[in-house]
Amino acid sequence: MTGKDGIYATEQRVKDFSFDANVVEVFPDMIQRSVPGYATIVSTMGKLAGQFAQSNSKLYDLGCSLGAVTLSMRRNIAKENCQIIAVDNSQAMVERCKMHLGGFKSDVPVDVQLGDITDLTINDASVVAMNFTLQFIPQDQRLAVLTNIYNGLKPGGVILLSEKIIGESDQQDNLLIDLHHDFKRHNGYSELEISQKRTAIENVMRPDSLSTHLARLNEIGFTQTQVWYQCFNFCSMVAIK
Numbered sequence: 001m002t003g004k005d006g007i008y009a010t011e012q013r014v015k016d017f018s019f020d021a022n023v024v025e026v027f028p029d030m031i032q033r034s035v036p037g038y039a040t041i042v043s044t045m046g047k048l049a050g051q052f053a054q055s056n057s058k059l060y061d062l063g064c065s066l067g068a069v070t071l072s073m074r075r076n077i078a079k080e081n082c083q084i085i086a087v088d089n090s091q092a093m094v095e096r097c098k099m100h101l102g103g104f105k106s107d108v109p110v111d112v113q114l115g116d117i118t119d120l121t122i123n124d125a126s127v128v129a130m131n132f133t134l135q136f137i138p139q140d141q142r143l144a145v146l147t148n149i150y151n152g153l154k155p156g157g158v159i160l161l162s163e164k165i166i167g168e169s170d171q172q173d174n175l176l177i178d179l180h181h182d183f184k185r186h187n188g189y190s191e192l193e194i195s196q197k198r199t200a201i202e203n204v205m206r207p208d209s210l211s212t213h214l215a216r217l218n219e220i221g222f223t224q225t226q227v228w229y230q231c232f233n234f235c236s237m238v239a240i241k
């Protein structure tokens with residue numbers, strides 16, 4: 001059983017955030033209380049995967065954590081001969097993800113892999129999902145990661161990309177941050193937890209602005225890009241090859 005997120009509840013010398021065994025233990029509670037609309041985003045990504053899955057193709061869940069998006073996609077795939085490849089570079093996440101997926105039955109095979117998405121071969125893909133993962137990749141490697149995804153997609157294939165974003169100006173950014181912190185407060189996080197978590201993620205998670213995301217997807221060659229969700233500084237896009 002996973003528990004309640006109290007990782008930053010006590011005052012501490014805050015270390016860089018990492019997806020270790022302690023985070024795995026509380027991850028469902030942490031992400032649910034930290035990302036507005038997380039459940040809606042995961043279920044909609046499943047619907048979109050069902051819509052864009054092609055027969056005889058692969059669907060990828062990059063930065064799969066405990067496999068929430070994999071499960072959601074798997075529930076919605078109706079095409080024949082599809083396979084899901086779920087990848088994460090946290091050993092603790094991958095171990096728990098395998099246990100988690102094993103608890104549900106499905107005809108769609110899932111391969112959970114420990115690996116780095118900056119170093120992954122993608123081919124014959126109809127759907128590539130990245131639900132809040134690109135933000136942890138160093139900014140100077142994001143173009144290469146997305147280009148690799150584009151090259152591995154079949155025509156008509158899609159990337160499903162969710163990201164925390166920064167506002168287009170400092171004023172807009174502060175407005176979004178304030179709204180997000182209110183959301184976290186409302187979900188029971190204290191001022192200390194909010195501020196220590198902010199410190200923990202500032203060196204490891206560097207969000208881009210929405211305009212940066214859209215320009216980069218366009219530059220790579222995605223022709224149809226649609227924002228289908230935004231609440232505060234959390235945004236989900238679909239882009240079609």
Ligand SMILES: Nc1ncnc2c1ncn2[C@@H]1O[C@H](C[S@+](CC[C@H]([NH3+])C(=O)[O-])CC(=O)[O-])[C@@H](O)[C@H]1O
Nearest residue numbers: 019063064065068088089090116117131132133136
């Ligand atoms: N280079 C990398 N290679 C592989 N995995 C990585 C890398 N960098 C970070 N990760 C992994 O990306 C995941 C990001 S969490 C995704 C939530 C999930 N998608 C969900 O829908 O529940 C988002 C969040 O916690 O904000 C973690 O499991 C990291 O180990």
Ligand SMILES: O=C(O)C(=O)Cc1ccccc1
Nearest residue numbers: 030031034035164197198201
């Ligand atoms: O918690 C936050 O403030 C976030 O921005 C989202 C988040 C959720 C889980 C891990 C890292 C960041």
